[in-house]
Amino acid sequence: MVTALTDETDYRQILREAGLRVTPQRASIITILSEADDHPNVEDLYEKTRALDDTVSVATVYRTMSVLENAGLVRKLVLDDAPARYEMMPQTDHDHLVDLDSGDLVEIPGTEIAELMSRVASELGYEIVSHHTVIRARKI
Amino acid sequence: MVTALTDETDYRQILREAGLRVTPQRASIITILSEADDHPNVEDLYEKTRALDDTVSVATVYRTMSVLENAGLVRKLVLDDAPARYEMMPQTDHDHLVDLDSGDLVEIPGTEIAELMSRVASELGYEIVSHHTVIRARKI
DNA sequence: TTGACTTTTGCGACTTATTCGCATTTACAT
DNA sequence: ATGTAAATGCGAATAAGTCGCAAAAGTCAA
Numbered sequence: 464m465v466t467a468l469t470d471e472t473d474y475r476q477i478l479r480e481a482g483l484r485v486t487p488q489r490a491s492i493i494t495i496l497s498e499a500d501d502h503p504n505v506e507d508l509y510e511k512t513r514a515l516d517d518t519v520s521v522a523t524v525y526r527t528m529s530v531l532e533n534a535g536l537v538r539k540l541v542l543d544d545a546p547a548r549y550e551m552m553p554q555t556d557h558d559h560l561v562d563l564d565s566g567d568l569v570e571i572p573g574t575e576i577a578e579l580m581s582r583v584a585s586e587l588g589y590e591i592v593s594h595h596t597v598i599r600a601r602k603i
Numbered sequence: 604m605v606t607a608l609t610d611e612t613d614y615r616q617i618l619r620e621a622g623l624r625v626t627p628q629r630a631s632i633i634t635i636l637s638e639a640d641d642h643p644n645v646e647d648l649y650e651k652t653r654a655l656d657d658t659v660s661v662a663t664v665y666r667t668m669s670v671l672e673n674a675g676l677v678r679k680l681v682l683d684d685a686p687a688r689y690e691m692m693p694q695t696d697h698d699h700l701v702d703l704d705s706g707d708l709v710e711i712p713g714t715e716i717a718e719l720m721s722r723v724a725s726e727l728g729y730e731i732v733s734h735h736t737v738i739r740a741r742k743i
Numbered sequence: 744t745t746g747a748c749t750t751t752t753g754c755g756a757c758t759t760a761t762t763c764g765c766a767t768t769t770a771c772a773t
Numbered sequence: 774a775t776g777t778a779a780a781t782g783c784g785a786a787t788a789a790g791t792c793g794c795a796a797a798a799g800t801c802a803a
Contacts, residue, residue, distance in 0.1 A: 486799070522752080525791075543681045583715065587711065599735070601729065622779095
C-alpha cells in the first residue's frame with residue numbers, strides 16, 4: 464500500500480491537532496478500517512483488530528469510532544435494522560445503497576446527491592453538518 | 604377534521620387488502636399518528652394513544668408501526684442517536700433535516716431528492732424500495 | 744530523561760430501544 | 774353463531790451502545 468505512510472502521518476497529525484492522543488489501539492483500529500474494502504461494523508472491526516493487536520477492547524472500538532467521527536476522519540453509516548457501519552472518510556464523496564436481497568452496501572459514486580442536499584438545506588437557511596442517505600433497493 | 608373519515612376508510616381498506624385486521628388498537632394508534640404534526644416516537648405515540656384507549660400496550664405500538672410501515676401507510680425515520688420517529692406516509696413527498704441546535708425535525712419539501720435517488724439507483728441497475736435521507740444541519 | 748498531568752484504556756456493569764414467547768382474546772369469513 | 778388464524782398484553786429477553794472506575798500510558802515542559 465503506497466499511500467499507507469502518508470495516510471498514517473495524516474491521521475496522526477489530525478488527531479494531535481485535535482488535542483487527541485495517538486495510541487496503539489487507535490493506530491491498529493485505523494489500520495484495519497483503512498484496509499477494509501467493505502463497511503465494517505464494530506464487531507467486525509473488533510475481531511479483525513484483535514488479530515493484529517490483542518490489547519483492544521470493544522469499548523475502545525466504540526470510543527475510537529466516535530472520536531474519529533468527530534475528528535472528521537471516519538464516516539458512520541446508520542442503517543435501519545443493523546448495527547452502524549463505518550468507513551474512512553472518503554476523498555471521493557459518495558452515498559450508499561443497501562441491496563435488500565444480498566444485504567450488500569453498494570457505494571453510489573458522484574457528488575450529485577451531496578450537492579443537492581447542500582442546495583436544499585441552504586434554501587431553508589441551514590448549513591449542512593452531515594448528511595446521511597441510505598437507499599434501500601433491489602436489483603432490477 | 605374533514606378528511607378524517609376518508610383517511611379512516613382508506614387505512615381500513617388498505618389493511619384489509621393486505622390481509623391484516625382492523626383492530627381498535629390499530630385504529631387508535633393511527634388516529635393519534637394522523638393528528639400529530641410533529642414526528643412522534645413510540646413513546647410519544649404510546650402515551651398519547653393511552654389517553655384515548657387504555658388497552659394499548661407499548662409492544663402493540665411497536666408492532667403496529669412495523670405493520671403499517673410494511674403496508675406502506677407509515678414512514679419510519681431512523682435517526683442516529685434517538686429512537687425512531689414516525690409519520691403517516693405523506694402525499695407530498697419530502698425528506699428531513701435535523702436541526703442540531705434545537706433537535707427539531709424539519710421537513711424538506713419537494714420531490715427533487717426522491718427523483719435524484721431514483722435516477723441514481725436505476726443507473727446502478729437498482730429499483731428503489733425506500734430511501735432515507737436525513738440531513739443534520741445548523742441554522743446559518 | 745524524568746516527572747507531572749491528563750487522556751485513554753479494559754473491564755464489567757448498565758442503559759435503552761426494540762423484539763419475543765406465550766397464554767388469552769378477538770376480528771372476520773363462513 | 775362458530776372456527777380459526779391473527780393480534781394482543783405482559784413481562785422477560787436481546788442487542789447495540791454507553792459509563793464508572795481504577796490502572797496504564799501518551800505528551801509536554803523542564
